[in-house]
Amino acid sequence: MKSDNKSKRFLFLAIWLLIIAIIIVGIVAFWPPGAKHETIKETMQDGVLHEHNRISLFGLEVNPALISAYIVTAVLLIAAALIRIFAIPKFKLIPGKFQSIIEKLVEFFSDMANNNSHHKPKFIGAYIFGAGVYIFFSTIFELFGIQAVTTDGASISLPAPISDINAAIALGVLSYAIILGAGIRFGGLRGALGVLKDFSLPISMSFRLFGALLSGLLVTELVYYYVGLSFVLPVIVAVLFTLLHALIQTYVLATLVSIFYGEAVEPKPKKVKVKKKEVI
Amino acid sequence: MDIPLNIDILQILLHMLNFVILAGGLSFLLYKPVNRFLEQRREHFAQIEKENKEATEENERLRAEYEQKLKSAEEEILEQKKAAEKELANASAKYIGEAKERAASIILAAEREAEDRKEHILESAQTEIGELVVAATQKLLSDTVTPERNSALYDEFIRVAEDTVAESRKKHDRKSV
Numbered sequence: 001m002k003s004d005n006k007s008k009r010f011l012f013l014a015i016w017l018l019i020i021a022i023i024i025v026g027i028v029a030f031w032p033p034g035a036k037h038e039t040i041k042e043t044m045q046d047g048v049l050h051e052h053n054r055i056s057l058f059g060l061e062v063n064p065a066l067i068s069a070y071i072v073t074a075v076l077l078i079a080a081a082l083i084r085i086f087a088i089p090k091f092k093l094i095p096g097k098f099q100s101i102i103e104k105l106v107e108f109f110s111d112m113a114n115n116n117s118h119h120k121p122k123f124i125g126a127y128i129f130g131a132g133v134y135i136f137f138s139t140i141f142e143l144f145g146i147q148a149v150t151t152d153g154a155s156i157s158l159p160a161p162i163s164d165i166n167a168a169i170a171l172g173v174l175s176y177a178i179i180l181g182a183g184i185r186f187g188g189l190r191g192a193l194g195v196l197k198d199f200s201l202p203i204s205m206s207f208r209l210f211g212a213l214l215s216g217l218l219v220t221e222l223v224y225y226y227v228g229l230s231f232v233l234p235v236i237v238a239v240l241f242t243l244l245h246a247l248i249q250t251y252v253l254a255t256l257v258s259i260f261y262g263e264a265v266e267p268k269p270k271k272v273k274v275k276k277k278e279v280i
Numbered sequence: 281m282d283i284p285l286n287i288d289i290l291q292i293l294l295h296m297l298n299f300v301i302l303a304g305g306l307s308f309l310l311y312k313p314v315n316r317f318l319e320q321r322r323e324h325f326a327q328i329e330k331e332n333k334e335a336t337e338e339n340e341r342l343r344a345e346y347e348q349k350l351k352s353a354e355e356e357i358l359e360q361k362k363a364a365e366k367e368l369a370n371a372s373a374k375y376i377g378e379a380k381e382r383a384a385s386i387i388l389a390a391e392r393e394a395e396d397r398k399e400h401i402l403e404s405a406q407t408e409i410g411e412l413v414v415a416a417t418q419k420l421l422s423d424t425v426t427p428e429r430n431s432a433l434y435d436e437f438i439r440v441a442e443d444t445v446a447e448s449r450k451k452h453d454r455k456s457v
């Protein structure tokens with residue numbers, strides 16, 4: 001009886017809060033937008049192309065995503081160095097929580113490399129580990145909303161590095177170059193040709209990454225543009241378009257690179273020359 | 281060169297440099313050390329498993345060996361027991377035979393001795409009777425001969441003779457026993 005009453009009370013409370021939330025969201029959604037420096041078109045265009053809001057890097061005007069990339073890299077390297085110095089020497093045979101997380105992370109990419117590339121999986125394991133960690137953390141980087149000052153003097157929130165097409169192209173081309181290099185190293189000319197026939201790979205890799213991140217960015221920009229939508233919705237949007245994207249894109253790129261690498265380094269069977277039958 | 285979509289070769293290269301540094305750093309600082317640790321742990325557990333397997337095999341071998349030894353020891357004990365029983369049976373049969381022979385010889389010797397003694401006693405009794413007869417005759421001859429006296433003498437002679445014979449028999453029986 002007691003538990004029945006308790007659950008009924010909770011249900012009533014939940015419905016009551018939901019109704020209040022829906023009403024608030026409705027009110028806020030119809031609230032007139034405040035004064036904006038940019039139109040929504042400009043915001044979207046800048047989100048895609050980064051043509052206007054630029055940041056100075058040692059006198060060179062670059063996209064804000066490059067600054068984001070450097071910050072992500074610096075943070076990750078410092079964290080990795082701290083883990084290497086303080087945590088790894090204390091690793092135990094029966095791992096604790098933190099050790100388990102680190103081990104799982106490494107094992108995930110190591111296993112992926114071993115499964116998809118049976119020959120020489122060590123190098124590609126390290127590469128996809130780096131790429132995966134970079135994509136994941138650079139995607140969730142935008143959630144922190146680190147501020148930077150543009151060359152125009154405006155303050156902007158630093159975007160995810162991969163939302164810049166240049167970063168996506170860099171990663172795609174680098175991955176393709178590594179696959180091509182492995183093809184030449186282990187397969188010679190035939191291996192190189194085998195990789196070269198997938199010439200669309202760097203483009204597809206780059207634009208898949210860019211498109212996936214960009215879609216999330218655009219939706220987030222759209223949501224943040226209107227003050228009215230900035231209350232409950234960003235939590236859902238952030239989770240859907242940032243965290244899930246981060247995980248999915250990490251998995252997709254790591255899998256693709258390891259599969260193509262595995263294919264490139266796979267020893268090719270020698271062709272057996274068949275003598276032409278003499279025509280009688 | 282003006283590339284659409286704000287694609288900038290310099291920035292691509294800067295991103296590449298950034299990523300190469302990051303990938304190399306992460307590989308050096310995290311991926312390789314953790315992988316090495318995982319490998320060492322895998323080897324450690326594989327070693328333990330191998331040792332356990334070897335110990336189990338050794339135990340199994342020792343158990344089989346022990347069982348075999350136990351079995352052969354039991355067989356040996358059984359054989360020895362049989363041999364001992366046989367030996368015991370032979371020895372007891374031998375002792376019993378010897379004892380029987382000895383008993384028979386003792387009985388035979390005793391019977392012979394008893395016979396000899398009997399003969400000896402009878403001989404000595406006869407001698408004593410003769411002596412008594414002679415003594416009685418002498419007494420008779422020396423004393424006055426009357427019918428009553430004669431009768432009394434005969435009675436006394438018979439009683440003394442009977443007593444002597446009975447005593448001799450008693451002596452003989454006691455010796456035989």
